[in-house]
Amino acid sequence: MLDLLAGVHPAPPMAATLKFGLIEVEEGRVVFTGLPSAEHLNPLGTVHGGWAATIMDSALGCAVMTTLKPGEAYTTVEFKVNLVRPLLPGMGEVFCEGKIVHRGRTLATSEAWLKDKNGKLLAHGTETCAIFPDREPDAVTVPPASDDLQT
Numbered sequence: 001m002l003d004l005l006a007g008v009h010p011a012p013p014m015a016a017t018l019k020f021g022l023i024e025v026e027e028g029r030v031v032f033t034g035l036p037s038a039e040h041l042n043p044l045g046t047v048h049g050g051w052a053a054t055i056m057d058s059a060l061g062c063a064v065m066t067t068l069k070p071g072e073a074y075t076t077v078e079f080k081v082n083l084v085r086p087l088l089p090g091m092g093e094v095f096c097e098g099k100i101v102h103r104g105r106t107l108a109t110s111e112a113w114l115k116d117k118n119g120k121l122l123a124h125g126t127e128t129c130a131i132f133p134d135r136e137p138d139a140v141t142v143p144p145a146s147d148d149l150q151t
Contacts, residue, residue, distance in 0.1 A: 001025045001066050020055045020096075022062070028100035030062040038089040047087035052123045056081050056112050059098030060127035063110040067103045071134030074108065081125035092117050106131050 003009045005025045015021050020034030034055045036047040057079055064074055087094065098112040108131055114123040 001030065001062060014054070018051060018054055020058070025062075025066060027066050028063060028103075030059055030066060030098050032059050032062075032096045032098075034094050034096065036087045036089060036091065036094060040087075041089060047089065049081075049083055052083055052087055052114055053079075053081045053125075055094075055096045056098075056114055056123060056125050057127065059096040059112040060110045060125065061098075061129060063098035063100050063112070064103070064108040064127070064129045064131075067100055067108065068131070069134065073132040074129045075132075077107075077128045077130050079125060079127040081123055083123045085120065085122045087122055094122060101126075104131070105133060 001022070002025055004011065005022050011021055018034070018040070019037060020032050022030060023033050024031035032055055034051075036051055040047045040051045042048040057076065060079055061074070061076055068074060094114055094116055096112055096114045098110055101109040101111050108129045110127050110129070112125055112127075113121060115121055
């Protein structure tokens with residue numbers, strides 16, 4: 001995550017499409033910033049809830065990712081987002097902070113808040129992630145030589 005923040009690794013392509021990116025990383029906590037725009041509108045004229053869900057899923061999952069040990073992996077099992085205010089084009093930059101709530105051996109939970117530039121809450125949510133512990137490589141099975149095979 002620190003390499004992503006430092007620009008060593010490129011941001012995922014969806015970040016450019018959805019106009020959001022990572023701005024802070026520490027163990028158990030991340031912050032994303034985003035710019036909802038007219039490109040993200042739903043038919044009712046507000047920013048689609050999927051935009052808010054995506055930036056929140058990113059913050060929720062990346063908060064968990066900051067706790068992984070080398071060789072571990074994770075995936076989202078479930079997430080819930082509560083949209084408490086509409087996002088509108090022209091509202092300016094928004095901020096999404098994700099924090100770890102619990103980190104166990106095989107499960108982790110996180111929470112996040114999406115706020116406008118004045119700190120007003122726009123959405124909040126939680127996520128559960130499955131943790132895949134680092135495993136020892138499986139024993140390599142060597143097939144018998146062809147002359148050892150019975151026909």
